[in-house]
Amino acid sequence: MLRRGPVARSSWLVLGLSLVAVGFVGIFVPLLPTTDFMLLALPCFARSSPRLEAWLLGHPRFGPGLRAWRETGAVPRHAKVAACIGMTAGYGLFWLHVRPNMGLALAVAAGMLAAAIWIIRRPTPGISNEG
Incomplete structure (x- = not known):
């Protein structure tokens, strides 16, 4: 497994959290794609926080679509x-x-x-x- 330094991990974490925040704003703002931002946050968390990656993949609303995309590139x-x-x-x-x-x-x-x-x-x- 590739080891990442603390600066790289922190940068990926901040980017992932920012993307999730924008995604949550998309729940309330028409035409702002929530799932797209969650899809972008997923690899950021994979590089910085396995716990947040697991949370996103296990999320009841976003998890199924994210898992389908990760496994087969599928879109509901x-x-x-x-x-x-x-x-x-x-x-x-x-x-x-x-x-x-x-x-x-x-x-x-x-x-x-x-x-x-x-x-x-x-x-x-x-x-x-x-x-």
């Missing part, structure tokens, strides 16, 4: 739907408020479409993806 169906709806709403707000030129609008749409396709193609927990 409801999360796929929420992500696509959120990206569509975000693009709509972008279009209305920024009023981008056609090139920028198409570039942003292409980026969001690529992200949506990637998310949709991730395995779904509990569903076999073998053909």
Whole structure:
């Protein structure tokens, strides 16, 4: 096992705690993705605090999704739907408020479409993806 110095462990711990804090804010702020920040916090805790890593993996709300992602890169169906709806709403707000030129609008749409396709193609927990 790789040994980490106290400064590195402390840095990973602070980053992990900060990501969890932002994730908890996301519970109350629309369009701020809670689970994404928990996914980012998980490797920080793996490098700094096995106890906090175990807490996050065992959390009743976030744990199942985090474990599915860690084991197989799976995304639950409801999360796929929420992500696509959120990206569509975000693009709509972008279009209305920024009023981008056609090139920028198409570039942003292409980026969001690529992200949506990637998310949709991730395995779904509990569903076999073998053909």
